[in-house]
Amino acid sequence: MRTAETEFVALRAIVVRDLRTMWRYRAGYFGMFATAVVLPLMYYAQAMGFAGTSDEALGSFRDLSGTDEVAGFIYLGWAVLMWVSVVMYGPASALRTERLRGTLEAILLTSVSRRTLLIGSCIAPMVPTVIMFGIVCFFMWGSIGVPLTGPDLVRLVLVILVSTPALVSLGMIFSSFTMLTRDSDGAVSIAQAFVSVLCGVTYPIAVLPEALQWISQALPPTQTILLLRSGTLGGVALAEMGGRVLYLLVIAAVLVVVADFALDRALAHGRRTGRLALH
Amino acid sequence: MEETTVEIAESEKAPPRDTADVLVVDAVTMEYPGRSGKGRHRAVDELSLGVRRGEIVALLGRNGAGKSTLIRMISTITIPTSGTVLVDGHDAVDDDEAARRSLGVVLGGERSVYWKLTGRQNLAFFAALRGMRGRRRTEAVLHALARVDLTDRADDYVEEYSTGMRQRLVIARALLGDPAVVVLDEPTAGLDPHATASLQELISGLRSAGHAILLATHHIEEAELIADRVAVIDEGRLVALDTPHALRSSVGASGTLTCELSPPQGQDLMTLIEGFGTPLDVLATSDGPEGRIMATLGGRLDDAVVARLVTHAVGQGWTMHSMRAEPVTLRHAFLVLTGHEITSDEPEERDDEDS
Numbered sequence: 001m002r003t004a005e006t007e008f009v010a011l012r013a014i015v016v017r018d019l020r021t022m023w024r025y026r027a028g029y030f031g032m033f034a035t036a037v038v039l040p041l042m043y044y045a046q047a048m049g050f051a052g053t054s055d056e057a058l059g060s061f062r063d064l065s066g067t068d069e070v071a072g073f074i075y076l077g078w079a080v081l082m083w084v085s086v087v088m089y090g091p092a093s094a095l096r097t098e099r100l101r102g103t104l105e106a107i108l109l110t111s112v113s114r115r116t117l118l119i120g121s122c123i124a125p126m127v128p129t130v131i132m133f134g135i136v137c138f139f140m141w142g143s144i145g146v147p148l149t150g151p152d153l154v155r156l157v158l159v160i161l162v163s164t165p166a167l168v169s170l171g172m173i174f175s176s177f178t179m180l181t182r183d184s185d186g187a188v189s190i191a192q193a194f195v196s197v198l199c200g201v202t203y204p205i206a207v208l209p210e211a212l213q214w215i216s217q218a219l220p221p222t223q224t225i226l227l228l229r230s231g232t233l234g235g236v237a238l239a240e241m242g243g244r245v246l247y248l249l250v251i252a253a254v255l256v257v258v259a260d261f262a263l264d265r266a267l268a269h270g271r272r273t274g275r276l277a278l279h
Numbered sequence: 280m281e282e283t284t285v286e287i288a289e290s291e292k293a294p295p296r297d298t299a300d301v302l303v304v305d306a307v308t309m310e311y312p313g314r315s316g317k318g319r320h321r322a323v324d325e326l327s328l329g330v331r332r333g334e335i336v337a338l339l340g341r342n343g344a345g346k347s348t349l350i351r352m353i354s355t356i357t358i359p360t361s362g363t364v365l366v367d368g369h370d371a372v373d374d375d376e377a378a379r380r381s382l383g384v385v386l387g388g389e390r391s392v393y394w395k396l397t398g399r400q401n402l403a404f405f406a407a408l409r410g411m412r413g414r415r416r417t418e419a420v421l422h423a424l425a426r427v428d429l430t431d432r433a434d435d436y437v438e439e440y441s442t443g444m445r446q447r448l449v450i451a452r453a454l455l456g457d458p459a460v461v462v463l464d465e466p467t468a469g470l471d472p473h474a475t476a477s478l479q480e481l482i483s484g485l486r487s488a489g490h491a492i493l494l495a496t497h498h499i500e501e502a503e504l505i506a507d508r509v510a511v512i513d514e515g516r517l518v519a520l521d522t523p524h525a526l527r528s529s530v531g532a533s534g535t536l537t538c539e540l541s542p543p544q545g546q547d548l549m550t551l552i553e554g555f556g557t558p559l560d561v562l563a564t565s566d567g568p569e570g571r572i573m574a575t576l577g578g579r580l581d582d583a584v585v586a587r588l589v590t591h592a593v594g595q596g597w598t599m600h601s602m603r604a605e606p607v608t609l610r611h612a613f614l615v616l617t618g619h620e621i622t623s624d625e626p627e628e629r630d631d632e633d634s
Contacts, residue, residue: 002376006410013407017396024395102390106452108356109384110408111376274311274322274348274357 002111010112011120018124029128036132037139040078043202044071065204067233072146076232077201079136080225084195086129087164088221089188090122091171092178096185097121108276114267115260118172133160148232155231162248163224169255170220176262179270195221220255223248300329301491302353302460307362309348309515322348324515325362330460330491335482336520337506338495339613341621345515346495350464353493354384367459380409383453383490385463389445394438398429398448401437406455423451427481443474450481461485464495479505497621503609513617526612532560532577535611536588537603541571543596548572555591557584563614571600577611580604 022029047070051057062068094117098104107117137153140146178187195201198208198215199222205213216222227244270276309323323345330336338346351357353364355375364371367381392401402420411419424430427447437445446466453461463482467475483505485492496502502509503523511518511526519526536559542548552559559578567573578584589599613621 002410006412009410009412010408013404017393017400017404020400021393021395101393102387103393105354105356105386106391106405106449107408109354109379109382109386110405111379111410112408268358271356271358274309274351276356 002113006111007113007116010110011116011123014117014120015123018121019127022124022128029131032128033132033135036079036082036136040071040074040202043074043078047074061204064206065229067229069146069233071144072140072233073204073229074202075136075140075144075146076228077199077225079133080221080228081195081199081201082132083129083160083163084167084221084224085192086125087122087167088171088174089191090125091118091168092174092188092191093185094118094121095175096178114263115172118175118263119168122168122171146233152232156228159224159227159231162245163220163227165252166220166248166255167224169252169259172259173255173262176259176266179266179276182275195219198222200225220248220251299331301332301367302330302462302493303363303365304328304349304353305363305365307349307352307359307364309345309352309357310360322515323352323359326512326515326517327362328510328517328520330493332459332491333486333489334507335486335492335494335505337502337509338493338512339497339499339502339509339609339621340512341497341617341619344512346497346512347464348515349512350384350386350462350493350495353462354382354386355379380456381459383455383458383461385446385449385453385461385466387449388465388468389442389449392437392445392448392452395436397434397436398424398440398451399433401448402451402455405452409456411456419455419457422457423454426454426484427451441474443470443477446470446474446478447481450478454485459491460493461490462493462495465497466494467496467498467501475501499608499610499613499621509609511613511616518616519612523609526609526616527607530562530577530607530612530615532562532579532607532611534577534580534584534604534606535562535608536576536580536585537605538574538576538588539567539571539600539602540574540592541569541598541600546595546597548574551592551595551597552576554595555588557581557587562611563618563620575611575614577607577615 047061051061058068058070061070065073067073095104098107133156137148137156141148174187174191181187198212199205199219200216205216205222208216223244227241227248230241267276304327306325306327307323308321308325311320311322326345326349328336338349340346348357352359353366353371355371355378358372364378366378369377369381371378393404396404399420402423403416406416406419421430424433427450429444429447429451432440432444437448440448450463450466453463466482467478470478479501482492482494486505486507494502494506506523508520508522509526510520519529521529542551548561548564552561557578557580559576562575562577564572564574585602585604589602592599610621
């Protein structure tokens with residue numbers, strides 16, 4: 001019989017499996033870390049090239065974003081984008097990943113909860129992502145001169161923890177969608193486009209049309225990015241960010257219920273139509 | 280032609296076994312929704328069968344016959360449109376979790392294990408997913424490895440295994456927790472003859488250990504060799520379920536003649552056969568190149584039948600290109616039961632119209 005203990009054992013096994021597999025491919029993570037440092041430089045260079053570094057340009061940026069740390073602004077947005085890729089797109093494409101490996105049906109033949117499978121799929125990848133966060137912060141502090149203090153880093157960790165339930169739930173909803181459509185690539189591409197355009201990854205959301213700003217503000221990745229920036233670059237205490245934190249927790253509670261319902265329906269549909277293992 | 284049969288004493292076949300079915304498939308049907316403009320596709324149609332402990336039932340059918348769909352319904356991956364599947368008394372739909380615990384399924388072949396992990400790590404992972412932990416998991420893994428003779432290679436990466444070894448690992452995974460029912464979907468597909476024989480011996484050993492085994496295959500020789508009973512499936516329906524010996528006997532012939540011949544103007548095969556002294560049944564015919572007829576004939580044949588038939592056919596103006604006499608095999612029974620050959624070059628099994 002499935003119990004919390006058996007689910008925890010299964011979750012741990014999934015994480016161990018993924019960590020072992022990632023270790024076999026460890027060379028690839030150097031590329032990931034390099035990308036996390038080098039790619040945002042492109043956006044930083046763009047920003048400097050288009051707007052310049054005059055006091056007027058920086059002042060205009062400060063009015064829109066709340067900070068004049070352009071590099072830090074871009075790097076933190078980019079780091080959150082990579083974080084979202086792990087905790088949100090991970091569950092969305094977990095079943096497809098197993099299908100491509102050839103192991104999906106073998107997994108479905110066990111008694112482990114499908115929720116455990118999806119949640120477990122994003123835990124191990126958090127390890128290199130956390131390392132990536134560390135590298136980005138070190139780079140920002142050491143090379144670009146973005147002032148980061150100990151309390152800033154603590155706030156960073158807390159924001160990431162607070163944002164995770166909402167993002168994982170969104171990932172599970174995506175997973176349900178991919179089960180129905182059997183096309184995780186399409187779902188992930190659409191989600192990536194939304195996040196890239198609407199969540200202020202590399203520019204202040206204030207530059208978006210007002211109607212889109214409302215949508216942007218409602219998205220958990222946007223709130224995560226805003227929290228991270230205000231907490232580290234803006235030096236705002238976590239208690240003062242209570243409104244956004246509360247929003248993330250409340251939306252997480254709603255999304256968990258929606259994700260649970262969507263996953264149940266998708267699994268039942270997949271079993272009834274014989275398409276559960278087809279991606 | 281003399282028919283040779285070897286009677287095997289019941290006591291030599293298998294240890295005394297429980298006659299109750301451990302796996303019960305009762306009138307299951309699977310209908311897939313069709314694409315727009317097309318009707319629904321019935322992949323399995325009112326199929327019933329049972330498998331007892333210490334028995335191997337082979338599911339024999341062409342690609343697309345419904346074997347894999349049936350396997351997936353038994354495995355709880357798919358819910359039947361109607362009908363019931365009971366695995367060791369547990370309903371595969373309403374109590375799927377319990378059903379899965381009593382099931383070991385060999386599905387997906389060598390790709391269904393993680394090549395970047397070792398054999399032991401693979402089994403430990405799947406054992407954990409089955410709810411095993413601590414010493415119980417360790418012992419289950421060791422036991423499964425020993426049963427498939429992979430203990431010596433347990434700590435090597437699966438990517439270093441041969442195809443036969445990977446398939447044995449897949450079987451080891453199915454044996455975790457010592458399930459009552461073991462279901463194998465084409466376990467010897469893609470293996471060389473030596474690996475195939477080794478795996479068949481392993482599967483036979485599972486029968487001796489008391490598992491109820493359902494083996495899906497389109498290799499008739501495999502079914503004939505190791506199965507206690509053979510379920511012939513065609514277009515989603517169960518056509519016959521009996522021992523290989525009984526199915527061969529159902530052909531009603533002691534031997535078969537496979538011929539390739541060209542008719543003279545205005546004559547057909549039935550005319551030729553009706554004029555022949557020995558009664559012959561046409562088991563199968565097909566058109567060959569250049570107007571030739573490829574035919575399989577069955578009957579109570581004696582040693583001189585080939586020569587007599589050649590003489591008769593030539594005397595009637597036929598050209599005999601080739602003729603081969605052989606005992607009745609399960610292949611001929613399949614032919615008679617379904618009306619077509621089971622060949623290995625059929626297209627990929629597509630139980631779902633949209634897949």
